Amino acid sequence: MKKVTWTWIVVSVISAFGSTTALAQSGADTYxxxxxxxxxxxxxxSTPAGKSMKALPFNSPELVKASDDDLIAATKNGKGKMPAxxxxxxxxxxxxxxxxxxxLQK
Ligand code: HEC
Known part of the structure; x- marks a missing residue:
């Protein structure tokens, strides 16, 4: 019985860590x-595609100033050649x- 309990604890701890990491990573992974x-x-x-479409660097002043809502809207709806x-x-x-x-703006 004791052995089973320990196995359960170890498995829970590992899966808890796994999911925390997944959350922290998901934005980076999507990107x-x-x-x-x-x-x-x-x-x-600065990739060939980014250059040819003139994607602004994210650390340019207007994008640093842009609100989260602006950046979320651009991602959702697209902008210029940027896909929605x-x-x-x-x-x-x-x-x-x-x-x-x-x-990436820091
Ligand atoms: C096919 C190329 C391409 C891909 C893939 C792409 N983008 Fe873009 N993105 C652009 C271009 C080009 C612009 C500049 C649009 C403009 O200002 O005309 C842009 C602009 C933006 C902007 C800023 C909009 C602004 O206000 O200037 C955000 C935020 C952004 N992209 C987020 C994303 C995110 C998040 C992803 C991935 C989910 C992504 N982009 C994938 C091409 C791309």
């Missing part, structure tokens, strides 16, 4: 999966990916 091709890993927009992600990403994923973009 790496969907956004780097144009915006580049550092948010500079409404229906492709959930609201929660969009919020997380914008939070990740904020970390």
């Amino acid at each position: 790496k999966a969907k956004c780097v091709s144009c915006h580049a890993a550092d948010g500079s927009g 992600y409404k229906g492709k990403l959930t609201d929660a994923q969009i919020k997380d990916v914008v939070a990740y973009i904020r970390t």
Whole structure:
């Protein structure tokens, strides 16, 4: 019986850690999966696609000043050549990916 209890505790602790990491990572993961091709890993927009479409670097003053709502709206609805992600990403994923973009502005 004792052995079973320990196994259960170990399994719960591991899965709790696993899910916390997944939450913290999800914005970064979404960004790496969907956004780097144009915006580049550092948010500079310096990839060939980003350059040809003139994606602004995320750390440019107007995007640092833009509200979260502005960036969320641009991600949801698209802007210029930027594709719309409404229906492709959930609201929660969009919020997380914008939070990740904020970390690229520092
Ligand atoms: C196919 C290339 C492409 C992909 C993929 C892409 N973007 Fe963009 N993005 C652009 C371009 C181009 C602009 C500049 C739009 C403009 O100002 O005309 C832009 C602009 C933005 C802006 C700023 C809008 C503003 O106010 O200037 C945000 C925020 C943004 N993208 C988020 C994302 C996120 C988040 C993803 C991934 C889920 C993503 N983008 C994927 C091309 C892309």
